[in-house]
Amino acid sequence: MMSIILHECKKALTSPILIGLLVVFSAFNLFVIISSSDHKAELKIINEIIETYGLKITDDSLDEFNSNVQLDVAELNRMTASEFTSVYEFLDGLSFENQEKYSDEQWEFIHRLQLKEMYLNMAKSIDESYEGIDIRKLAAGEIEKYGLSGKAAETFLNENEKFFERFKEMVSNGEHKQWFFAGKAYYMHTFLFKTIFLQIIIESLLLIILTTALITTYEFENKTHLVAYSTKRGRKLMKNKLLSALAIAAVIVVFLFAITLGTFFTVFDYSHVWQTSISSAFNWEYNFPYIAWWDLSVGTFLIGVIALVFVVLLLFSGLTFALSVTVKNSYITFFLVAALFVLLWLLPSFMPKSANLLFVSAYTLPTLLLAVSSSFMGSSGLILFENFEWMTVSCWTVITIVVCYMSYKRFIKIDIS
Amino acid sequence: MLVVKDVSKRYGDFTALQQINLEFNTGLYGLLAPNGAGKTTLIKMLATLIAPSEGEIYYNGKNIIDMDEQYRELLGFLPQQFGYYKNYSPKQYMLYLAALKGIGKKEALKKIDDLLEKVALGDVVNKKMKKFSGGMIQRVGIAQALLNDPKILILDEPTAGLDPKERARFRHLLTELARDRLVIISTHIVSDIESIANEIIMIKNKQLLYKDSVEDICSTLRGNVFETTIDFDLLEAFRKKYVLLSEKQEYGKMIVRFIHKGVPEAGWKPVAPQLEDVFLYEYRDEIEGEV
Numbered sequence: 001m002m003s004i005i006l007h008e009c010k011k012a013l014t015s016p017i018l019i020g021l022l023v024v025f026s027a028f029n030l031f032v033i034i035s036s037s038d039h040k041a042e043l044k045i046i047n048e049i050i051e052t053y054g055l056k057i058t059d060d061s062l063d064e065f066n067s068n069v070q071l072d073v074a075e076l077n078r079m080t081a082s083e084f085t086s087v088y089e090f091l092d093g094l095s096f097e098n099q100e101k102y103s104d105e106q107w108e109f110i111h112r113l114q115l116k117e118m119y120l121n122m123a124k125s126i127d128e129s130y131e132g133i134d135i136r137k138l139a140a141g142e143i144e145k146y147g148l149s150g151k152a153a154e155t156f157l158n159e160n161e162k163f164f165e166r167f168k169e170m171v172s173n174g175e176h177k178q179w180f181f182a183g184k185a186y187y188m189h190t191f192l193f194k195t196i197f198l199q200i201i202i203e204s205l206l207l208i209i210l211t212t213a214l215i216t217t218y219e220f221e222n223k224t225h226l227v228a229y230s231t232k233r234g235r236k237l238m239k240n241k242l243l244s245a246l247a248i249a250a251v252i253v254v255f256l257f258a259i260t261l262g263t264f265f266t267v268f269d270y271s272h273v274w275q276t277s278i279s280s281a282f283n284w285e286y287n288f289p290y291i292a293w294w295d296l297s298v299g300t301f302l303i304g305v306i307a308l309v310f311v312v313l314l315l316f317s318g319l320t321f322a323l324s325v326t327v328k329n330s331y332i333t334f335f336l337v338a339a340l341f342v343l344l345w346l347l348p349s350f351m352p353k354s355a356n357l358l359f360v361s362a363y364t365l366p367t368l369l370l371a372v373s374s375s376f377m378g379s380s381g382l383i384l385f386e387n388f389e390w391m392t393v394s395c396w397t398v399i400t401i402v403v404c405y406m407s408y409k410r411f412i413k414i415d416i417s
Numbered sequence: 418m419l420v421v422k423d424v425s426k427r428y429g430d431f432t433a434l435q436q437i438n439l440e441f442n443t444g445l446y447g448l449l450a451p452n453g454a455g456k457t458t459l460i461k462m463l464a465t466l467i468a469p470s471e472g473e474i475y476y477n478g479k480n481i482i483d484m485d486e487q488y489r490e491l492l493g494f495l496p497q498q499f500g501y502y503k504n505y506s507p508k509q510y511m512l513y514l515a516a517l518k519g520i521g522k523k524e525a526l527k528k529i530d531d532l533l534e535k536v537a538l539g540d541v542v543n544k545k546m547k548k549f550s551g552g553m554i555q556r557v558g559i560a561q562a563l564l565n566d567p568k569i570l571i572l573d574e575p576t577a578g579l580d581p582k583e584r585a586r587f588r589h590l591l592t593e594l595a596r597d598r599l600v601i602i603s604t605h606i607v608s609d610i611e612s613i614a615n616e617i618i619m620i621k622n623k624q625l626l627y628k629d630s631v632e633d634i635c636s637t638l639r640g641n642v643f644e645t646t647i648d649f650d651l652l653e654a655f656r657k658k659y660v661l662l663s664e665k666q667e668y669g670k671m672i673v674r675f676i677h678k679g680v681p682e683a684g685w686k687p688v689a690p691q692l693e694d695v696f697l698y699e700y701r702d703e704i705e706g707e708v
Contacts, residue, residue, distance in 0.1 A: 003516045014504075223500030227561065230464040231517035232490045415467035 004233065008244035011218050012211040021210075022255065025203040029260040032199065036191065037267045043181055043188070045115045047272040050179050055275055057123050057177040069120050072113045079106060087113045119282075122182060126281045130171055135164040138288065146382060150354035159385055163378035166293055170279050175295055180273055180282035187285050188268070193305060193373035196264060200256050201369050204313050207252045209337045212245040212320040213330035220328040225416055235412050242321050242404065249317035253310055261306075274299035278376075292376045293386045305375050311393055312365050318400040322407040341366045348382065359385065363392045418442045419463070419569060419599060424472035426458050433458040435623040437472070445595035447610030448603040449692075450620045451700045456603040457497055459620070460573045463601065464494045476569075490519065493567030497574045497603075499558035503547035507533055507557045510546065511564060518565040525564070532560040535590070537583075551578030559587070563594075570600045576609050588613050607693045617692065621699055631692050638690035638698060644674045645685045662697050 012018060052068075053061040077084055079102070084090045087110060102110070139160040143153050170176060181188045216238070219225040229235055278301040279291045296304065316337070323340075324333040345366035351358040362383050374380035375389055385391075421439040425432065434455045450456050461467045462474060465481055465488065474481045481488040502510055508529055515525030533542050536556040546554065555578045562570060576584050592613050594600055602610055610617065617634055619626040627634050642662070647655055652664070652671050659675040666672075674688065676698050681687065 003522060007513045007516055219500075222502055223498060224502065225500070226461075226464075226466060226496035226498070227494065227500060227514065227558075228517060230466055230489060230492065230494045230496075231514060232486050232519045232565070233517040234465065234486065234489055236486075237517060413468070415461075417461065417467060 004237065004240040005244045005247065008215050008218075008241055009248055012215055012244070012248045015211075015214060018207060018211055018214070021203075021207060022252070025199075025207070025256065026259045029196070029199055029203075029256070030263050033196065033260070033263050033267055036195075039186055040268055042111075042115060043186065044269055045112060046119070046179055046181055047269055049116070049119060050272040050276075053179075055178050055272075056174065057126070057179065062120075062123055065116075065120055065123070069113070069116050072109075072116065076110065076113060079109075087117050118182060118185065119179070122282060123177075123179075126177060129281065129284075130176060133167070133288075135160065135167050142381065147353045148358075151356050152352075152354050152358050155356050155359060156382075156384075162386065163291075163293075163384060166378055167291060170291060170295070173295060175277040175279045176281040176289070176291075178276045178280045178282075180276045180280040180298070183283050183285040183289075189283050189290060190285055190373060192264065193375075196260060197305065197309065197372050198370070200253075200260055201309060201313070201372065204249075204253050204256055204309075205316060205341075205369075208249040208313055208317050209320050209334055210330070211248045211252065212317045213324045213333040213337075215241050215245045215248065216321050216324040217328050217330045217333065221330060229416050235416075238325060238408055238411055242318070242408075245317050245321055246314055249314055250310075253313050257306060257310075270298070288379050290374075290377055291379045293378050294376065296376060301376065305372055308375055308389060308393065309369065309372060312369055312396075315365060315393075315396050315400045318404050322400070322403040325407040325411050345370060358382070363388065363395060365392065365396050368392045418477065420475040421459075421463075422472050422475065424459075424462065424469040424474065426455075426462065426467065427470045432623055434620070437620075437625050439618065439625065439628060441599050441601065443595070443597065443599055444615035445591060445600045445602065445610070445613055447614035447617045448601060448620070449605065449607065449610065449617050449696060451605050454620050454700075455623055456605075456620065457573055460496075460571055460601070460603050463569075463571055464492060464496075465489060486519075490565065491568040493562035493565060493570040495558045495562040495572045495575055497577070499554060501546050501554060501557065504545055506541075506543045506545055507538060507560070508542045510557070511561050514561050515564055520565060528564060529560075532563055533557075535563075536560045537586070552580060552583055555579055556583070559590075568598050570594060570598060571603075572601070573603045574605075575602060576604065576606060584609065607691075607696050611692045619696075619699065626699060627695075634695050635690045635692060638676065638695055640687065641676050641678050642674065642688050642690040642694050643677060643681055643685040644672060644688050645682075646670050646672050660698055660701055662694050 049065070053065050073084060073086065076087060076090060080090060082090070090110070091114065139157060142148075142160075143156060148156055183189060218241075219228045219237075228237060231237075233240070275297050277292075278296045278298055279289065281289060283290045292301065319340075320333060320337050323336055324330065327333045327336065344364040347361040347364060348358055348367070351361045359382065367383060368375075368389065371380060371383060374383070378384050378386070380388075419441040421437055424434065424437045426434045437459065448456050448459065458467070462469055463481075465485075468482060476484060476488055476491070479488075502513075505513075508526075511529045511532075512522065512525055515522070515529070520528070530539075530542065533539055536559055538553060538556055538560070541549070541553070546557065549557070555575065559572070559575060562572065576587060579587060588609070591600060591602070595613075595615070602614070604610055611631060614631065616628060616630055618628045619634070627637075646667075647670065649666075649669070649671055652673070655661070655673060655675070659677055662674040662676065664671055664673045674694070676694070677685075
């Protein structure tokens with residue numbers, strides 16, 4: 001049994017196209033990370049801030065931070081023989097000729113002070129910013145934006161009310177008052193969980209669909225089916241093929257994650273922010289901060305999203321298997337799975353805006369994958385539901401198991417000619 | 418041992434085989450019929466690749482579909498189109514098939530070497546099969562069918578692509594194998610099995626025509642096969658009148674072998690019917706159709 005699985009895995013692992021794609025994809029991911037790393041040195045300041053003032057932003061720690069920044073401003077004044085109250089004042093009044101008056105070390109000091117002031121000002125404005133958030137008003141805006149009415153609007157408002165409670169709890173817990181990379185300056189959440197994760201997801205999907213279809217249809221495409229399926233193992237070979245396809249899918253995902261995230265976290269120093277809450281006020285990139293349904297740290301969120309993506313990609317391997325057992329052609333299978341992916345993703349746009357079916361139709365694997373940066377978040381538009389991730393994964397696990405079982409049972413009985 | 422009982426196979430409206438009843442014991446059976454007669458359909462049913470639409474196939478009293486792995490464990494099968502992995506060596510490919518046949522790697526390695534030696538491929542065990550000739554591939558196919566030392570060996574058109582020397586060697590191998598197992602060979606080449614088969618099975622119009630020894634089948638045409646010499650000009654008229662089995666040119670005249678059921682004419686020499694004669698006679702319409 002084990003040796004059959006290894007033989008089946010070998011078919012995928014020795015395929016030049018798949019190995020070529022894996023190398024190209026890995027290289028592309030590294031290129032994207034390295035070419036976007038010009039601000040990696042600036043990010044390190046947050047580690048120093050956390051080391052000095054602690055992870056949580058308290059009134060005391062903020063006062064201490066403020067005092068130290070004032071000391072730095074005083075140092076700046078000594079350096080420039082002026083009376084600035086902020087480094088920004090100095091920078092605004094700086095002329096081109098005056099830039100050369102300062103040494104590299106002095107500029108380094110000025111830049112660091114600028115970053116410290118930026119973080120300090122952001123931290124000071126957290127309470128004010130969060131007081132300005134009106135969850136109910138935002139929900140009304142969303143309803144208008146998506147054109148929801150009837151039951152759909154009612155469901156959305158109900159879930160939003162739950163989210164409002166969670167928002168209040170989050171604020172009272174102080175989850176938002178924790179240091180993280182400035183969202184509006186660096187967009188690290190979007191870069192990691194949207195750009196990089198989506199790259200990994202699309203690449204893994206392509207490779208997984210190709211390898212699963214290749215392994216499953218291998219005998220038919222090489223015309224060895226009459227020999228292979230008349231051996232002692234017979235049609236049960238398909239079970240081994242499924243296990244091999246899942247094993248290879250796991251290897252592909254682990255490889256791409258390891259090489260890409262390994263590079264990412266080597267380039268960008270996250271060492272001090274793992275414990276920061278993902279709902280940190282600094283993780284506010286666009287109109288609304290990222291607010292998770294649960295008190296999740298950056299590290300836990302990352303592990304959660306990796307696990308989610310891993311499981312969903314394995315489910316895609318299962319779905320591809322079910323389809324290729326029936327279709328028996330790897331290229332047709334590839335295009336069918338691609339079409340299914342797009343169709344499921346577009347499904348909500350075909351639904352009436354007044355019925356709950358609109359939300360149900362969004363509980364699909366493509367929607368989950370493509371919106372992975374907003375996973376576990378209550379601030380994610382029409383898929384804000386608290387149960388969205390686990391419900392989608394559970395339902396599609398059942399669907400995948402059922403279709404795999406049905407197509408296997410059918411294969412056991414059909415004629416092989 | 419192996420019993421085919423009232424077996425029919427239909428594909429939609431098309432009937433490939435109808436009410437076939439057969440019984441196989443130890444020995445060599447030749448399944449002889451022109452292409453498209455349903456030989457491969459019957460063989461695929463015996464290999465559990467396709468299921469009968471009606472009827473059942475039993476091995477030692479048990480339905481072979483229900484026996485599942487227990488039955489296929491006893492089976493060695495070479496299909497008509499033997500597929501292989503082009504980038505694999507015979508050894509690698511047979512190791513894979515050995516795993517599918519439930520043979521451990523250690524045991525398989527020894528068997529593979531022996532079998533490849535037996536089919537004269539001992540010096541190319543590690544060469545990629547994409548460089549192999551049709552005959553070499555066919556010999557890999559024969560070797561893989563023997564991997565599990567099968568009690569039932571089914572070979573569909575096994576001599577396709579083999580040269581005369583390889584055919585002779587193959588016939589010798591089959592005779593040896595059929596001593597203690599059931600060997601079924603499907604072919605449309607009479608000479609492949611005429612001298613070695615214990616029994617010949619012929620299928621015509623989707624039904625069983627003969628299942629008998631070569632002698633008994635030949636005896637059905639006893640007294641009806643003749644040879645005579647005619648002028649070349651008369652050949653066309655002769656063809657229309659009689660079922661011609663063979664024609665040979667000699668000294669400007671034609672020596673023809675033909676069938677006539679009735680009173681022979683003077684100058685006709687009665688000859689002992691051969692299996693080829695029965696084959697050509699029984700399938701005269703199909704063969705003409707094929708031409």
